[in-house]
Amino acid sequence: MAIKEISVPDIGGATDVEIIEILVKPGDTIQEDSNLITLESEKAAMDVPSPMAGVVKALKVKVGDKVSQGDVILTVDAAGATDDNNKKTQQADTTKDAKPQHSEQSDSGSALKEVLVPDIGGAENVDVIEVAVKVGDKLAADDPILTLESEKAAMDVPAPFAGTVQEVKVKKGDKVSQGHVIIMMSAQETDATTTTAPAKTEVPQQSAPVAPKAAPAPVKTAPVSSQGILYAGPAVRRLAYELGIDLNQIQGSGDKGRITKQDLQNHIKKGLQGGGVGMAMPAAPVIDFSQFGDISVEALSRINKLTGQNMQRNWLSVPHVTQFEDADITDMEAFRQANKAQAEKQGFKLTPLAIILKAVVMALKQYPRFNSSLDSNGEQLILKHYYHIGVAVDTPNGLVVPVLRDVDRKGIFELAAELAKISQKAREGKLTLNDMKGGCFTISSLGGIGGTAFTPIVNAPEVAILGVSKAQTKAVYNGKEFVPRLMLPLSLSYDHRVIDGALGARFTVFLSQCLSDIRKLLL
Secondary structure (H helix, E strand, O other): OOEEEEEOOOOOOOOOEEEEEEOOOOOOEEOOOOEEEEEEOOOOEEEEEOOOOEEEEEEOOOOOOEEOOOOEEEEEEOOOOHHHHHHHHHHHHHOOOOOHHHOOOOOOOEEEEEEEOOOOOOOOOEEEEEEOOOOOOEEOOOOEEEEEEOOOOEEEEEOOOOEEEEEEOOOOOOEEOOOOEEEEEEEEHHHHHHOOOOOOOOOOOOOOOOOOOOOOOOOOOOOEOOOOOEOEOHHHHHHHHHHOOOHHHOOOOOHHHOEOHHHHHHHHHHHHHHHOOOOOOOOOOOOOHHHHOOOOOOOOOHHHHHHHHHHHHHHHHOOEEEEEEEEEOHHHHHHHHHHHHHHHHOOOOOOHHHHHHHHHHHHHHHOHHHOEEEOOOOOOEEEOOOOOEEEOEEEOOEEEOOEEOOHHHOOHHHHHHHHHHHHHHHHOOOOOHHHHOOOOEEEEEOOOOOOOOOOOOOOOOOOEEEEEOOOEEEEEEOOOOEEEEEEEEEEEEEEOOOOOHHHHHHHHHHHHHHHHOHHHHHO
């Protein structure tokens, strides 16, 4: 008997992470990569796999415990599974002829390997919206295999090495997470020796990740486990708090009764239709518009729908105030024109937005309350000492907000180049979840389109957003005469729970001054 301890692995530096589910019990025979427990941090739920095969001897944790890297989860008799594994290996050998697609090598001497869903920023149950390969396809490294679409972005999963597709494990409409097997490929030995993909040279027997299942039918039982734990992820809990929803009143439709965002949205819809105290609103009338003339119907993209839901939530939950100001950018524009050619030689355009980003950071430093968020109970203000700025980008599929990180540490040329790169990435639908996380403040610029002012909606949990409209030359009185000046309209919306009107006005005036005299950006 070889008793070994299994500990919590590296979980990205998180500490005191709650155990929300235990997936094994003493006496269970487990394989390498079998899931042992499920953890839930502030940002994601994650399964902890076993690093070895064996028989579970004793559990060292229980549901509700908080653990960190290195804490012992359970003990395993590593020798207990040896005989079983040997038998299974022998059985696998005898069935090789019956399953040639899992064991035969190609004429070029290739080995069958799994291709798994890579790290997708902690997202789980992400929709497969397109499968780009079929059995027999020959792929080069980095060729797209499938396309995933999360709540915030669409992303391609590339082939980690060259080879031939032998089996496709997923289909359009499946939901997958990191570690799911998506295809089996036969890879040339030369490719296999150089790849860093998370694939194995042998097809595992019982340790292979289970192929993704279709979304389960709604569960009618309450979303509470036998240990009294409520099954809801951190994003769902945060949204429930923002909407004032008691999760104990929600029937979960996810796996094992887990509460989903859709469950919360359905609860709100029911309340808006008259089922909630203080929320009663008449349902929108159903109208047959074809009775008035010809019509056509166009489905909203997933990004359109999710953006709409988020904006409605933010508009209802955040008390908005919008402050307007005009900034004299005559000198700023002269500076930009003088340096535009130099930027173009380096392969990017020097846009006003790059300079506005630097001015916004200076204003955030001067008025740090704008660089904050309310905590989950709404009783404390979390002041941030980093400056990650979101920039709204108009794409064919709808509005997305990628985040530029550490804007305070970058020069105007560096920001202009990064803006060009991330905007192109957004328009091509290649943004990742990490590209859109961690924003402190958002800028929505319509200057390239037109308009004189608008009321942007705060991108909660941020507390403010800046709208920028099209600059216009206006006659401005300088104390002696009217002179032509290029004026930039600014529209600052903010959360009135955090920022009062006087502070909002001070922020816009200070920002206007920074843009009017960009030498202030050097101070």
